[in-house]
Amino acid sequence: xxxxxxxxxxxxxxxxxxxxxxxxxxxxxxxxxxxxxxxxxxxxxxxxxxxxxxxxxxxxxxxxxxxxxxxxxxxxxxxxxxxxxxxxxxxxxxxxxxxxxxxxxxxxxxxxxxxxxxxxxxxxxxxxxxxxxxxxxxxxxxxxxxxxxxxxxxxxxxxxxxxxxxxxxxxxxxxxxxxxxxxxxxxxxxxxxxxxxxxxxxxxxxxxxxxxxxxxxxxxxxxxxxxxxxxxxxxxxxxxxxxxxxxxxxxxxxxxxxxxxxxxxxxxxxxxxxxxxxxxxxxxxxxxxxxxxxxxxxxxxxxxxxxxxxxxxxxxxxxxxxxxxxxxxxxxxxxxxxxxxxxxxxxxxxxxxxxxxxxxxxxxxxxxxxxxxxxxxxxxxxxxxxxxxxxxxxxxxxxxxxxxxxxxxxxxxxxxxxxxxxxxxxxxxxxxxxxxxxxxxxxxxxxxxxxxxxxxxxxxxxxxxxxxxxxxxxxxxxxxxxxxxxxxxxxxxxxxxxxxxxxxxxx
Ligand SMILES: [Zn+2]
Numbered sequence: 001x002x003x004x005x006x007x008x009x010x011x012x013x014x015x016x017x018x019x020x021x022x023x024x025x026x027x028x029x030x031x032x033x034x035x036x037x038x039x040x041x042x043x044x045x046x047x048x049x050x051x052x053x054x055x056x057x058x059x060x061x062x063x064x065x066x067x068x069x070x071x072x073x074x075x076x077x078x079x080x081x082x083x084x085x086x087x088x089x090x091x092x093x094x095x096x097x098x099x100x101x102x103x104x105x106x107x108x109x110x111x112x113x114x115x116x117x118x119x120x121x122x123x124x125x126x127x128x129x130x131x132x133x134x135x136x137x138x139x140x141x142x143x144x145x146x147x148x149x150x151x152x153x154x155x156x157x158x159x160x161x162x163x164x165x166x167x168x169x170x171x172x173x174x175x176x177x178x179x180x181x182x183x184x185x186x187x188x189x190x191x192x193x194x195x196x197x198x199x200x201x202x203x204x205x206x207x208x209x210x211x212x213x214x215x216x217x218x219x220x221x222x223x224x225x226x227x228x229x230x231x232x233x234x235x236x237x238x239x240x241x242x243x244x245x246x247x248x249x250x251x252x253x254x255x256x257x258x259x260x261x262x263x264x265x266x267x268x269x270x271x272x273x274x275x276x277x278x279x280x281x282x283x284x285x286x287x288x289x290x291x292x293x294x295x296x297x298x299x300x301x302x303x304x305x306x307x308x309x310x311x312x313x314x315x316x317x318x319x320x321x322x323x324x325x326x327x328x329x330x331x332x333x334x335x336x337x338x339x340x341x342x343x344x345x346x347x348x349x350x351x352x353x354x355x356x357x358x359x360x361x362x363x364x365x366x367x368x369x370x371x372x373x374x375x376x377x378x379x380x381x382x383x384x385x386x387x388x389x390x391x392x393x394x395x396x397x398x399x400x401x402x403x404x405x406x407x408x409x410x411x412x413x414x415x416x417x418x419x420x421x422x423x424x425x426x427x428x429x430x431x432x433x434x435x436x437x438x439x440x441x442x443x444x445x446x447x448x449x450x451x452x453x454x455x456x457x458x459x460x461x462x463x464x465x466x467x468x469x470x471x472x473x474x475x476x477x478x479x480x481x482x483x484x485x486x487x488x489x490x491x492x493x494x495x496x497x498x499x500x501x502x503x504x505x506x507x
Pocket of ligand 1: 011
């Protein structure tokens with residue numbers, strides 16, 4: 001038996017102006033990895049592909065590795081990139097007996113709201129009986145097209161996503177049991193009319209901690225997989241929002257009951273998924289106060305309106321301006337996406353004094369208020385190729401590529417400037433640039449929840465700062481046009497979900 005394994009992964013922020021072309025899926029290699037090169041890159045890593053390969057290696061099967069395409073979150077995927085990836089996977093599907101796919105679940109393209117559902121529909125149109133397993137991110141916006149065109153579906157239980165590999169292992173185990181005739185996975189799903197704020201979705205926090213714990217409990221009681229998807233609100237598509245998929249061994253009623261139970265609990269706690277925003281000046285004052293308290297570790301200043309892992313431009317300047325204006329000392333900043341400034345600094349050379357127009361360069365048509373470049377003068381401290389080996393659970397073993405990078409020192413504020421978007425969740429992103437985050441008084445990060453993987457333990461305190469950007473948690477700044485209405489909290493009645501509960505589910 002020949003098993004195909006492939007990845008097509010992108011979280012699309014439909015409000016983001018950052019272009020998502022094939023280069024973005026290629027990590028600077030020109031095109032995405034395939035075949036033996038992809039197998040070599042992902043075997044043994046803490047990724048979904050790593051999990052799939054681990055299980056497949058233990059079976060008496062041949063593995064054919066297809067395309068392994070993953071891009072940092074950004075705007076809708078260009079049609080050419082999408083068609084390229086779909087063609088590669090459909091071609092693979094025609095050559096194998098079963099398919100394991102690592103998808104994200106919140107991919108929107110220039111032509112399709114539901115990129116993953118459309119891919120699965122096309123695969124099944126040509127290969128109606130091909131067994132398919134998919135693994136999805138917790139931020140997936142689940143659709144009928146996805147669920148009805150696969151046999152096995154599993155999603156992460158953690159945010160930050162530190163269980164990608166075990167999510168794939170759970171799915172692959174159910175999948176191979178099905179292929180051996182030892183299990184008959186049956187899927188049921190449903191969604192709730194709510195858009196949980198991403199800043200309130202972390203699994204360290206309630207209510208998601210308990211919702212995920214209940215899903216794991218149901219799995220330990222015999223369910224093949226219970227996946228709670230908090231959804232990705234910045235993908236403005238019809239099905240955006242909270243959903244649950246349950247997978248049992250040939251017991252549709254039980255799967256349905258599991259879905260309904262968790263949807264009901266989530267809906268009851270919908271207020272706890274709403275994020276309260278603090279004005280930036282108040283956050284700066286709290287940051288200063290936090291630093292003055294004795295104790296080890298830096299104060300984390302979180303510029304969460306502009307994080308790459310949710311499609312941010314990574315170049316808005318409001319929080320950095322506030323940091324400089326407030327006179328914060330000994331600050332490590334990660335980071336700014338500004339290839340032009342990197343080139344300017346490289347041309348000037350290490351040790352040179354330069355005046356640069358940092359950030360604020362990418363127009364954000366989805367927002368009424370724009371960010372502006374920040375004119376600053378500093379010293380070029382370092383120039384680097386921007387590559388490092390990930391050390392934390394989310395990506396351990398993978399090579400990360402920030403592109404040509406530089407550090408600009410403005411007084412005691414050290415700013416990392418990069419040429420390829422990368423989320424700062426691994427302290428190695430600083431260390432490979434000669435900065436030890438623990439040695440600073442403050443660490444400013446353009447991140448929302450993922451920073452917790454590598455920085456939470458070292459932080460004295462975390463101050464969440466409302467800056468500017470397309471990852472805003474202030475929904476009033478965004479013009480939602482496509483999500484089904486009413487939906488909570490955009491609409492306070494949330495659609496009277498209790499009356500229509502349970503919502504229609506799949507067969
Ligand atoms: Zn995610």
